[in-house]
Amino acid sequence: MxxxxxxxxxxxxxxxxxxxxxxxxxxxxxxxxxxxxxxxxxxxxxxxxxxxxIPWIARVYCPVCGRPEQCPDCARRTRTAFVANRSAVRYDSTIREWLALYKYRGHEALEPLLGELLTAAYRGLAAERFREAGPRPVHAVIPVPVSEARLLERGFNQAERLAARLGEAEGIPLFDALRRTRHSAKQSAKTRGARLRDTRNLFKADEAELARMLETAGRDGRCRFVLVDDIYTTGSTANACAQALAEGIGQAAPGLRFDVYVLTVARS
Ligand SMILES: [Zn+2]
Ligand SMILES: [Zn+2]
Known part of the structure; x- marks a missing residue:
């Protein structure tokens, strides 16, 4: 359907x-x-x-994942492949409903609104981290990919749509530089351990798209790439994506200095 x-x-x-x-x-x-x-x-x-x-996150408690309160997940993670995640809002019942209307009920009127929340998260991150970074602080936005099965069922990748909105608002090019290697069951229904196991090697870089991305990023100074998703839960998806991206870049452009950041609409 x-x-x-x-x-x-x-x-x-x-x-x-x-x-x-x-x-x-x-x-x-x-x-x-x-x-x-x-x-x-x-x-x-x-x-x-x-x-x-709108449950704005006004003050970040965990500098890594941007959670507004103490966070056990970042402390437990042995290797974090991204510098930081920032989310615009808490994943409360309001935001859960808005995202569900948008993702599962085809309520596209909410897309500009969700895009604007993501852009607000970006502006917060830029003010916090990229003040000295010059006119082009971020070289690319990269959506977290969904599986083919989910794409067929939903008709679109919400992360890609929202990343495109952010890219347009901030003048940052979008590259579909990651692929999902297999379909995995819904993350939200799983325990933390199961999520960690399931996300191992779940993503890989798309060589051609990555090459295009690196071409526009150039080699002068430090590159910054921003991964985009709708919800950040434990960070296992974001971390697996950042790892796949880092591995891809390491092979395609050895020696390139880069940082990966994550932006999400909501922090659960
Ligand atoms: Zn209203
Ligand atoms: Zn954290």
Missing amino acids: TTGDLWQSLRKAFPLFTSLLAAGGSGCAVCGNRCEPGRQGALGCLCKRCFRS
């Missing part, structure tokens, strides 16, 4: 709900209520209540 088909059948089953969702331009992108005039950008398409419900 395509996203469009799914939407059609939802529309038949829940006409009021879907018409509220589809209101888009005139009403709140989430609930369809009247929007507050004056707010700029995609966040301007939210009503006052939905806007106030």
Whole structure:
């Protein structure tokens, strides 16, 4: 079933709900209520209540994963292949619902909004880490890939869509430089140990795309690459991606100095 088909059948089953969702331009992108005039950008398409419900991460506690409270996962990880993750918001019930509407119910009106949250996370990271980095602090954004099976079922890779929005907003090129080597069951349903085992060698670099990325990145100074995903949970997916990327770069451009950062909409 395509996203469009799914939407059609939802529309038949829940006409009021879907018409509220589809209101888009005139009403709140989430609930369809009247929007507050004056707010700029995609966040301007939210009503006052939905806007106030955004659980922003105002202060980071763990410098590695960006969690707003103490974090056992980073302390336990033996090797972290990325410098830091930053997320815009906490993964609370509001954000869980927004991401589910977007990912599983084809509610595309939420995409600009989620893209803007990701861009807010990027701006926070840039202010924190890239102040001295010159006009082009980041050389590429790279989406965390989904498996073919998930792509068929959902019709799109949410990480790629959101990475494209970030790239457009900040003028950073996007490269689909990672591939998933196999399908793995849903991460959220697994224990920590199972996640770690499952993500080993789950990703590999796409040689041709990586070569294109490295060509535009150049060789002067230190390169910075940003991995993008929608949710950060234990960091095992992000870490496996960063490792695969580092291995790919190590083979394609030995001696290149680079850092990998991770940006996600929500920190669970
Ligand atoms: Zn609303
Ligand atoms: Zn942490």
